[in-house]
Amino acid sequence: MTTAQTTGMAYRPPRLRRAISKTLLYVAIIFVTAITIFPIYWMIVSTIQPNKYSLSFPPPFFPQEISFTQFGLLFAQRPIANWLKNSFVIATISMLLVTALSVLGAYALSSLRWRGRSLFGLFLLVTQMLPEILVLVPLYILYNQLEQLNSLPALAVVDAAFALPVCIWILKGVFDAVPPEVLDAALVDGCSEFSTVWRIVLPLSLPGLVAVAVVAFFGGWNEFLYASILVGSTELMPASVGLTTLSGLSGVLVEQYMGAGMIFSILPVAFYLSMQRYIIAGLSAGAVKG
Amino acid sequence: MKPSSGKVHRRLHLLPYLLALPIVLYEGVFIVSPIAQGIYGSFTRIDLGSGKPQIWVGLANYARMFADDLFWQALKNTLTISAMVIIVALVAALATALLFNRPFRFRAGARALMMIPWAFPEVPVVMIFIWILSPQFGVANVIARLIPGVTENPMWLQDSNLAIGSVVLISAWKAFPFYSLVILAALQSVSQELYDAAKVDGANVFQLFRNITLPGILPTIEVLLVLAVIFSFKGFALIFLLTGGGPNYATETVILRIYNAAFRFYDYSYAAAMGVAGFVISLVIAIGFITMQARRARELA
Numbered sequence: 001m002t003t004a005q006t007t008g009m010a011y012r013p014p015r016l017r018r019a020i021s022k023t024l025l026y027v028a029i030i031f032v033t034a035i036t037i038f039p040i041y042w043m044i045v046s047t048i049q050p051n052k053y054s055l056s057f058p059p060p061f062f063p064q065e066i067s068f069t070q071f072g073l074l075f076a077q078r079p080i081a082n083w084l085k086n087s088f089v090i091a092t093i094s095m096l097l098v099t100a101l102s103v104l105g106a107y108a109l110s111s112l113r114w115r116g117r118s119l120f121g122l123f124l125l126v127t128q129m130l131p132e133i134l135v136l137v138p139l140y141i142l143y144n145q146l147e148q149l150n151s152l153p154a155l156a157v158v159d160a161a162f163a164l165p166v167c168i169w170i171l172k173g174v175f176d177a178v179p180p181e182v183l184d185a186a187l188v189d190g191c192s193e194f195s196t197v198w199r200i201v202l203p204l205s206l207p208g209l210v211a212v213a214v215v216a217f218f219g220g221w222n223e224f225l226y227a228s229i230l231v232g233s234t235e236l237m238p239a240s241v242g243l244t245t246l247s248g249l250s251g252v253l254v255e256q257y258m259g260a261g262m263i264f265s266i267l268p269v270a271f272y273l274s275m276q277r278y279i280i281a282g283l284s285a286g287a288v289k290g
Numbered sequence: 291m292k293p294s295s296g297k298v299h300r301r302l303h304l305l306p307y308l309l310a311l312p313i314v315l316y317e318g319v320f321i322v323s324p325i326a327q328g329i330y331g332s333f334t335r336i337d338l339g340s341g342k343p344q345i346w347v348g349l350a351n352y353a354r355m356f357a358d359d360l361f362w363q364a365l366k367n368t369l370t371i372s373a374m375v376i377i378v379a380l381v382a383a384l385a386t387a388l389l390f391n392r393p394f395r396f397r398a399g400a401r402a403l404m405m406i407p408w409a410f411p412e413v414p415v416v417m418i419f420i421w422i423l424s425p426q427f428g429v430a431n432v433i434a435r436l437i438p439g440v441t442e443n444p445m446w447l448q449d450s451n452l453a454i455g456s457v458v459l460i461s462a463w464k465a466f467p468f469y470s471l472v473i474l475a476a477l478q479s480v481s482q483e484l485y486d487a488a489k490v491d492g493a494n495v496f497q498l499f500r501n502i503t504l505p506g507i508l509p510t511i512e513v514l515l516v517l518a519v520i521f522s523f524k525g526f527a528l529i530f531l532l533t534g535g536g537p538n539y540a541t542e543t544v545i546l547r548i549y550n551a552a553f554r555f556y557d558y559s560y561a562a563a564m565g566v567a568g569f570v571i572s573l574v575i576a577i578g579f580i581t582m583q584a585r586r587a588r589e590l591a
Contacts, residue, residue, distance in 0.1 A: 025392055029400060032386055036463070037403050040410070042429055043418045058432045101316060104309040114306035120314070122580060127317050129576040130325070131524040133545050134565045137552045138324035138331060144338060161320035164313065193305060222411035224527040229553060240413045244531060247420070258421065261414035272409035273402055280471055283517075 046258040054254045070255040071263070079234070080260055083242035086152060087264075090227070090238055091220035093156035098163045098216035099209065105164070106171035107197060111183065128165035132225055140229055152238075155230045156220055163219040167212040170282030174208025175201060211278035218268040239264050325569060332562040339556065351563035361564060363539055364547035371458060371529075371543060372522040378462035379518065380511070383469035388503075390470070391477045401471075408467040416531040419460050423447055450540035453533050457541050461528055465521065469514050473507055480506035509586060516579045523572060544568050 046054050047070065049063040075081055108114070109121060139158065140149075148154040178201055186196045202209065224240045231237060237245075243264060246257055272279065332351050334344045355361050390401055407415070422430050423446035431443040446456045484502045493501070526545050529535070535542030535550060542550070548568060552561035 025389075025394055028389055029394060032389060033400055033403050037406055039418045039422060039463070040406055042422055043414070046421060055427055057427055059427065059429055101313055105313045108306040108309035112306040116307065116310065120310050123314065123317070125580060126573070126576050127321050129520050129579070130321065130572055131526070131545055131568055133526060133548050134328060134569050135321055135324040137548070137558055137561050137565060138327040140552070141331070141336065141338065141558060142324065142327070158320055161317055164317065168313070222413070224413055240411065243413050243417060254421065257417065261417045265411055265414045268411050269406060269409045273405055276405055276409070276471070280468060283468070
C-alpha cells in the first residue's frame with residue numbers, strides 16, 4: 001500500500017504540485033495575517049482619514065483622503081500631553097524599582113544554590129498568578145487611611161509589585177545562559193561577588209535587562225485598573241484612564257479618538273515586539289525550552 | 291556552579307537570603323499583606339463613608355455570597371467565557387503556529403505582524419473594537435450584512451448573546467499570538483530526523499502530525515492550557531471597558547463582580563468575601579500549574 005501511494009504521488013508532475021501547495025500556503029498566510037491585523041489597520045484608517053468618511057455607512061475600506069491635523073488638535077484641545085506625562089512618571093518609577101530588585105532576585109534564583117531557593121521560586125510564581133483585583137480593595141482602604149490616594153508614586157509602587165515576578169523570571173533565564181566557568185574564573189581571581197555581577201554578569205545580560213525595563217515600564221504605562229481607582233484627580237490621570245474618558249467628552253471626533261489610541265500604543269507595541277523573545281520566555285516561566 | 295574555596299562558600303551562605311529578602315518584603319507589603327487584610331475584612335463590616343469602626347460579623351458576608359444569585363451567575367459566566375476564549379485562542383494559535391512553521395518568504399515580517407494584538411495595550415484595543423462594533427457606523431456591520439438574512443446592524447455589545455460572543459472573540463484575538471509563538475518554539479524543537487525517517491517509511495501528512503508533531507508539542511500545550519486558565523480568570527480591563535459586565539450581567543465575571551461590589555456599590559466587606567473566593571480559585575489553579583511544572587522538570591531530569 002505504501003508503494004502504491006508513493007508511485008501515485010510520483011505520477012503528478014512535481015513542479016506543478018509544489019507550485020500549487022506553495023500558492024495555497026501564501027493564500028492561507030495572507031488571509032490569516034489580514035484578519036489578525038485588520039482591527040489595527042482600521043484604527044489607522046480611521047485616524048488618518050477625515051471624519052466624514054468614517055461616519056458614512058458603509059465606510060470605505062481604503063482611506064479616500066489623508067490628513068494629519070487631528071494630532072495637532074488633539075494636543076491643543078485635550079489634556080493628552082498631561083496624561084502622557086503622568087503615565088511616563090508612573091512607568092519610570094516602576095521601571096527603576098523593578099529593574100533594581102529583579103537583578104537581586106534573578107541572581108539568587110539563577111547562580112546560587114540555597115535551601116529556600118525553590119520556596120522563593122514558588123512564592124514568585126503564586127504572586128504572579130494572583131488577580132490584581134484581590135489586592136485592590138484592601139489597598140484602596142489602606143491608601144484612603146494613609147491619604148495616599150491621588151499619588152503617582154504610590155500607584156507606581158503597586159504596578160512594580162505586579163511586574164516584579166515576571167521580570168525576575170525573564171532575568172533568571174538570561175543569567176542562566178551565562179557560562180558558569182566565567183563566574184568561577186572571576187571568583188577564583190579574587191573578584192568579589194558584587195563585582196562579578198556588576199562587571200561580568202550584567203554586561204553579558206544587557207538584552208535581558210532591557211527586556212525587564214520594557215516590561216516594567218509599559219506595565220505601568222498600560223495599567224488601567226489600579227490607575228482608575230487609586231488616582232481620582234483629573235490633573236494626575238494617566239493616559240490609560242484618560243483615553244477611556246475621551247468618548248464621554250463632547251465634540252471628540254472619531255479621528256481624534258483613534259489618533260489618541262494610536263499615540264498611546266506606538267511605544268509599547270514597538271518595544272514589546274522588539275523584546276518579545278525574552279518577555280514570552282518570562283511570562284511562560286519554563287513552558288518554553290531555552 | 292560550585293564555589294571552590296571555603297571562604298567563598300561561607301560568604302555565599304548568607305548572600306541568597308540577603309538578595310531574596312528585599313523582594314519578599316516588597317511583595318509582602320504590596321501583595322501578601324493586602325490579601326491578608328482582605329481575608330480579615332471579609333469577616334467584618336467596613337463602612338468607609340461614615341467612619342464607623344470595623345465590626346466583626348463572622349461568616350455573614352460568606353452566607354450572603356452563597357445566597358447571592360449574581361455571584362453564582364458570575365462564577366458561571368467566568369467558566370463559560372474562559373472556556374470559550376481558551377478553546378478559540380488555542381485552536382487559532384495551533385493553526386497559525388503550524389502555518390508559520392512552514393518556510394516562506396517574509397516569514398519574520400509576517401510573524402511580527404501576527405504578534406501585534408499581543409503587544410497592544412488593552413485600553414486602545416477596547417477603543418478600536420467599540421468603534422468597529424459601533425451599532426451605527428461600525429465596519430463589523432458591513433461584514434455581518436454579507437450573511438443572508440441580516441438586514442439590520444447587530445447590537446454587538448448590547449445584546450446578551452452577541453456581547454458574550456464579542457467579548458470571547460476580542461479576548462481570543464488579543465491572547466492567541468502569545469500561545470502561537472510558544473507553540474511555534476515547541477514545533478521547532480521537534481527533531482527533523484523523526485520527520486525524515488517517517489517520510490522514508492511513507493507516512494502521510496496526517497500520520498506525521500498525529501505521531502510526531504502532536505506528541506512533541508503536547509507538553510507545551512498542557513502548560514499553555516493552565517496559563518490560559520490563569521490569564522482568563524485574571525482578566526479585567528478588556529471586559530470591563532467593553533461591557534462593564536452587562537448587558538444584564540451576561541458578561542459579569544467573578545473579577546468584575548468583585549470590582550462592581552467594591553467600587554460601584556461601596557460594599558467593601560462583601561467584595562472582600564468574594565475576593566477570598568477568587569483567591570482560593572487562583573491558588574488552586576496556581577498549584578495545578580506548579581505541580582505540572584514539577585512533573586515536567588522530573589521528566590526532563
